[in-house]
Amino acid sequence: MNYRHSFHAGNHADVLKHAVLLRMLTLMQRKESPLCYLDSHAGTALYDLLGEDASRTGEYLDGIGRLWSRDDLPPLLADYRDAVARHNPDGQLRLYPGSPQLMADGLREQDRMIVSELHPEDALTLKEYFAGQPGVAVHQRDGYELPGAFLPVAEKRALWLLDPPFEKGDDLQRCLQAVQTGIQRMRQTVVALWYPIKDQRLLRDFYQRISQAGLPKVLRVELNVRPVDTQLGLNGSGLMLVNPPWPLWEELEQTLPWLAGELAQSGPGGWRMDWLAGEP
Numbered sequence: 001m002n003y004r005h006s007f008h009a010g011n012h013a014d015v016l017k018h019a020v021l022l023r024m025l026t027l028m029q030r031k032e033s034p035l036c037y038l039d040s041h042a043g044t045a046l047y048d049l050l051g052e053d054a055s056r057t058g059e060y061l062d063g064i065g066r067l068w069s070r071d072d073l074p075p076l077l078a079d080y081r082d083a084v085a086r087h088n089p090d091g092q093l094r095l096y097p098g099s100p101q102l103m104a105d106g107l108r109e110q111d112r113m114i115v116s117e118l119h120p121e122d123a124l125t126l127k128e129y130f131a132g133q134p135g136v137a138v139h140q141r142d143g144y145e146l147p148g149a150f151l152p153v154a155e156k157r158a159l160w161l162l163d164p165p166f167e168k169g170d171d172l173q174r175c176l177q178a179v180q181t182g183i184q185r186m187r188q189t190v191v192a193l194w195y196p197i198k199d200q201r202l203l204r205d206f207y208q209r210i211s212q213a214g215l216p217k218v219l220r221v222e223l224n225v226r227p228v229d230t231q232l233g234l235n236g237s238g239l240m241l242v243n244p245p246w247p248l249w250e251e252l253e254q255t256l257p258w259l260a261g262e263l264a265q266s267g268p269g270g271w272r273m274d275w276l277a278g279e280p
């Protein structure tokens, strides 16, 4: 396990993932009934953007850094920026909330959160950090086991972030299997599966498998900050959203063109959004 999210916290991929995730939680919370948030590859709670790891890559500067001081953000992005700002009350961008922190901040009394992280150091930090916080359970275990272990949830409403580091060649396949297990166990589970846009050949196969996997509804959302064939690494990222709450689709249509323009790094940024299964 070499991947450490502290090098990448707040980058363009986190902006897309966290802004969409936060909005999905808010939309699901329009109903009073409780929900359970599952975070299978959690990372840690708070990242120091001025610390050694984040400073070394400077990736956050081209992510949250580009949105931080803007007063013209589309509403979905303004909510996300404000959520980050709550951890930086003096107005200086320094602390960045990872997915477990961002979502813990948004949970209501009736909601619950189940988190898993395999890296011993991050798992311990999370356990200590959330110790005694009602409704939060932290496990040091393989996140791919989460749907089999915890779905269906008693609340009958679940939002699950599946966000592995993609260090291994079979991660896309393992994600697909985990999502299928989750949906078989609780069909209405709302899933956000994050994936990197690097290898187009692998992705084409993944898209085909997702669209044939028998999932109820799947919305593909992608944001590119560089042309897709650039050999520099992470050219963009995507989210496969299973059962996305309404009207996320319409809201993202208003947001993604703006975001693609603002986060572009070389040449024009790009985005796309379409249904791979169950177009409403």
Ligand SMILES: C[S@@+](CC[C@H](N)C(=O)[O-])C[C@H]1O[C@@H](n2cnc3c(N)ncnc32)[C@H](O)[C@@H]1O
Binding pocket: 001, 003, 004, 005, 017, 040, 041, 042, 043, 044, 097, 098, 099, 100, 116, 117, 118, 119, 122, 141, 142, 143, 144, 163, 164, 165
């Ligand atoms: C992309 S990072 C998570 C970022 C976090 N979800 C966020 O958005 O702030 C992926 C995390 O998965 C952890 N990890 C790797 N393999 C895992 C596994 N099999 N089960 C659970 N966690 C794993 C890594 O240690 C890393 O912290």
